[in-house]
Every structure is written in structure tokens, then in C-alpha cells.
Amino acid sequence: MKGILRQKRLLVLIVPILLLSLLHPQRTLLADPGIPEDAEQQQLLQKGLSIVEIDHEIERIASRQGKTQKEIDELQIQLEEKEKQIESRQERAGAVVRAYYMGERDNLLAMFLSAQSIGELLEIYDFYDMIMDQDKTVLDAYRSQYAGIQETKRRLEDSYRQLEQIKNNLIRQKERVLALQKELDGDLADSSDPEAMKKMISEFTAYWENIGIYEVKRYFSALASAMNDLPEFIQSKKGAIRTNGTTYTIEVQEKDLNEFLVSKNELFKNFAFRFRDGKVVAEGKSGTLTLQVEGHYSIENEPENSILFHVDKLVFNGLELPDTTCRQLESEFDLGFYPQQIVSFVKATEVSSTDQVLHVTLKLSM
Structure with missing residues (x-):
């Protein structure tokens, strides 16, 4: 009698779990192909x-x-x-x-x-x-x-x-x-082994489509979210904004930006921005997944004055993605910032990056 009761109790526990697994099938786990060897x-x-x-x-x-x-x-x-x-x-x-x-x-x-x-x-x-x-x-x-x-x-x-x-x-x-x-x-x-190479390409593209693109978008989404709070961060940073008559200058230090990003999302503990001459490089690693983004900022006045980030190069696990992927990520995620959220009566007129510093020049918009 006790054995029958135990079986009934087990069924009560197991059946809901089985039903849930049928309702929510797990995506097939793909092995990480890592970085190409040669x-x-x-x-x-x-x-x-x-x-x-x-x-x-x-x-x-x-x-x-x-x-x-x-x-x-x-x-x-x-x-x-x-x-x-x-x-x-x-x-x-x-x-x-x-x-x-x-x-x-x-x-x-x-x-x-x-x-x-x-x-x-x-x-x-x-x-x-x-x-x-x-x-x-x-x-x-x-x-x-x-x-x-x-x-x-x-x-x-x-x-x-x-x-x-x-x-x-x-x-x-x-x-x-x-x-x-x-x-x-x-x-x-x-190639020396066409079939093996075809298999490798198939596995890598499957990994990219099932895992890689979602990881890349996770970083871009976190960056876009953090950029919403960048104006407030710049306002609170002593010495970040300087004035000279009708001209305002904003300087964002590479170190400060990376600390700000980590404060917004722990995802950026292994991901960092670097400012170089006319270029912005962001790269990081998560397990065996590596990501590198190269781009630049530009001033745009339509539909509003803004400093937009353009993706010039995207490298995933050592492989450079085509420009179509860069443009798609640009259109999906806004990584720019808007000067009038910092000082309402100015507009950005110039943006440049030198060693470890991003410079923004603003003029009175009256």
C-alpha cells in the first residue's frame, strides 16, 4: 500500500515537469566553435x-x-x-x-x-x-x-x-x-579537405545565428541603455564641461566612460572603450566569445542635433562581419547622445577623439 502511495506522489511531481518541458522546449545547445585556427x-x-x-x-x-x-x-x-x-x-x-x-x-x-x-x-x-x-x-x-x-x-x-x-x-x-x-x-x-571545411562553416554560421548575434545584440542593447544616462553622468563629472564665452567644451575621458558603463551594467566588466585618433574602439570577451567594434562619432542635425555613433567594423571571434550587419545594428540600437540634454541652449558643432579622450565642441543655439 505504501509503495502505491509513493508511486502516486512521484507521478504528481513528475507529470507537471514533463508537461512544462513539452510546453517550453529547450533550444539545442551548440558547441562554441571558438576562434579560427589559421x-x-x-x-x-x-x-x-x-x-x-x-x-x-x-x-x-x-x-x-x-x-x-x-x-x-x-x-x-x-x-x-x-x-x-x-x-x-x-x-x-x-x-x-x-x-x-x-x-x-x-x-x-x-x-x-x-x-x-x-x-x-x-x-x-x-x-x-x-x-x-x-x-x-x-x-x-x-x-x-x-x-x-x-x-x-x-x-x-x-x-x-x-x-x-x-x-x-x-x-x-x-x-x-x-x-x-x-x-x-x-x-x-x-582546400585540402572540402567536406571538413563545409562542416566547419555550417557549424560556425549556426553558432552565429543561434548564439553569436544574440550576444552581440545583448552588448549593443546594454550600450544603448547606458547612453541614455550619459548626459546626466557628464553633468555630474567635475571638469567635464568647460565654457569660453559662447563656446562650450565637453571632454569624456576613456577611463571615466568605462567606469560609468560598469556602473550601469556588470556586462561591461570585460568590455572596454578606447579613444584613438579619430576612432573609437570597443572590445571585450565573455568566455570564448570575443567582440570588437570600431567606429566613429559624427554630428547630425536632422531630425535633431545629435552625436551619433557609426559602426565601421564589427569582428566576432576573429571574423569581420559585412557592412550590412554594421548598418543593421546602427539602425536597431542608438549609441549616440544628445548635447541639448546636457545644456539645453547649445548645439554640438564638432566631435573628435584623440588618445584616451573624446572631445565635443558646442555653440550657443540662440
């Missing part, structure tokens, strides 16, 4: 990884192409509806304009001037005022709908231009990936 492996793996990433860019472009085409179709329908609506408005507006052109409104003015009494004058004035209001309403409605048509046409033309750029970009990326694939096929054929 230059030949590195070159082949880098080409394989670039093909995968450019293929993803092709998918993103194709998705944008579909969305833009849908927008064009919707705008075309809107334009046709607006053009139908304006036909009746155009006829009524034309009648009003003809009335003024033919002098019909002058007759009303003559009646107004020939009134024989105050009462008659007021009646004619009310009638005249009513006609003028009606004319204005007709003309204003026509102008509004006409302006609506012109705006829809402009948006349609912009969308067509965007679609053309997207199509051209898609063609370029497809040509690029085909050329890269041809190179890789040739390199594999010339």
Missing part, C-alpha cells in the same frame, strides 16, 4: 558568415520592398478617390470664379449701393454676406482637397523613388552574395 580557415569562415548576413539583408530589403509597394497601392487608391471627390468641388468652384469674372457679384454690390432705406440696406447686406460666405466655403473646400491631392501625389512620388532605391539595393546585394558564393565554392574546391 588564416585559411578564417578567410573561408568569414566568407561563409558574410554570405549568411548578406542573405539576411536581402530578406530585410525584400520585406521593405513589399511594404513600400503596399503603401504605393494604398496611396494610389486614395488618389483616385480624392480625384473623384474633387470633380464636383471643381465644378462648383468654377461656377463661383465665373460669377466673379462675369461681374454677377457686381450686381449685388450695385443693389447694395442703391438701397432706399436702412431696413432694405440690412436685408441686402445679409443676403450679400450669405453669398460671400458660401463662395468662401466652396473655394476653401476646393483648395483643401486640391492640396490633399498634391500631397498624396508627392508621397506617391517619394514612395516610387524609395522603391526604386530598394530594388537597386536588392540587385546589388544579390550580385554581391552570388560573387561571394562563387569565391567560397572555388576556395572550398582548392
Whole structure:
């Protein structure tokens, strides 16, 4: 009897665990391929990884192409509806304009001037005022709908231009990936063990897609979050902001920035920024995963004055990712900062990096 009870208790404990494991299947764990051993492996793996990433860019472009085409179709329908609506408005507006052109409104003015009494004058004035209001309403409605048509046409033309750029970009990326694939096929054929190399490329790209890209995005997400608090940090740092008349200068020390990042997220204990002549380098290591980011800051004034970070180079486990990955990470994560959050009445005019220091020059924006 006791044995049966124990079995029932075990079932009560085990069944929910089994159900949970079915509801939340674990992702297959992939072995970390580590850093390529030699230059030949590195070159082949880098080409394989670039093909995968450019293929993803092709998918993103194709998705944008579909969305833009849908927008064009919707705008075309809107334009046709607006053009139908304006036909009746155009006829009524034309009648009003003809009335003024033919002098019909002058007759009303003559009646107004020939009134024989105050009462008659007021009646004619009310009638005249009513006609003028009606004319204005007709003309204003026509102008509004006409302006609506012109705006829809402009948006349609912009969308067509965007679609053309997207199509051209898609063609370029497809040509690029085909050329890269041809190179890789040739390199594999010339290698001492093509099958082993194919397997290595497959394992590495699988590791990148399942683990690597998520780790890279984790760092970028943490950086973007920390940058939101950078203005407050600069304000609190003694000597970071100096003034000289209408010019403000901000200097961010490499050491201070790294301490700030660690204070925001322990992820940066093994990750550090370095400022060099015109360049910003960030690199770190987590287990056998290594990441290096090279970039630069630039001043942008649209849509607002800002100091934006541009990713020039991204190296994962010794392999350089293509520019498409850099641009995608730039668009997904904002690593810049906004000077007017530090001093509201200034705008950044210059940014540069020298040995261990980032310099920002600001001018009064009044």
C-alpha cells in the first residue's frame, strides 16, 4: 500500500515537469566553435558568415520592398478617390470664379449701393454676406482637397523613388552574395579537405545565428541603455564641461566612460572603450566569445542635433562581419547622445577623439 502511495506522489511531481518541458522546449545547445585556427580557415569562415548576413539583408530589403509597394497601392487608391471627390468641388468652384469674372457679384454690390432705406440696406447686406460666405466655403473646400491631392501625389512620388532605391539595393546585394558564393565554392574546391571545411562553416554560421548575434545584440542593447544616462553622468563629472564665452567644451575621458558603463551594467566588466585618433574602439570577451567594434562619432542635425555613433567594423571571434550587419545594428540600437540634454541652449558643432579622450565642441543655439 505504501509503495502505491509513493508511486502516486512521484507521478504528481513528475507529470507537471514533463508537461512544462513539452510546453517550453529547450533550444539545442551548440558547441562554441571558438576562434579560427589559421588564416585559411578564417578567410573561408568569414566568407561563409558574410554570405549568411548578406542573405539576411536581402530578406530585410525584400520585406521593405513589399511594404513600400503596399503603401504605393494604398496611396494610389486614395488618389483616385480624392480625384473623384474633387470633380464636383471643381465644378462648383468654377461656377463661383465665373460669377466673379462675369461681374454677377457686381450686381449685388450695385443693389447694395442703391438701397432706399436702412431696413432694405440690412436685408441686402445679409443676403450679400450669405453669398460671400458660401463662395468662401466652396473655394476653401476646393483648395483643401486640391492640396490633399498634391500631397498624396508627392508621397506617391517619394514612395516610387524609395522603391526604386530598394530594388537597386536588392540587385546589388544579390550580385554581391552570388560573387561571394562563387569565391567560397572555388576556395572550398582548392582546400585540402572540402567536406571538413563545409562542416566547419555550417557549424560556425549556426553558432552565429543561434548564439553569436544574440550576444552581440545583448552588448549593443546594454550600450544603448547606458547612453541614455550619459548626459546626466557628464553633468555630474567635475571638469567635464568647460565654457569660453559662447563656446562650450565637453571632454569624456576613456577611463571615466568605462567606469560609468560598469556602473550601469556588470556586462561591461570585460568590455572596454578606447579613444584613438579619430576612432573609437570597443572590445571585450565573455568566455570564448570575443567582440570588437570600431567606429566613429559624427554630428547630425536632422531630425535633431545629435552625436551619433557609426559602426565601421564589427569582428566576432576573429571574423569581420559585412557592412550590412554594421548598418543593421546602427539602425536597431542608438549609441549616440544628445548635447541639448546636457545644456539645453547649445548645439554640438564638432566631435573628435584623440588618445584616451573624446572631445565635443558646442555653440550657443540662440
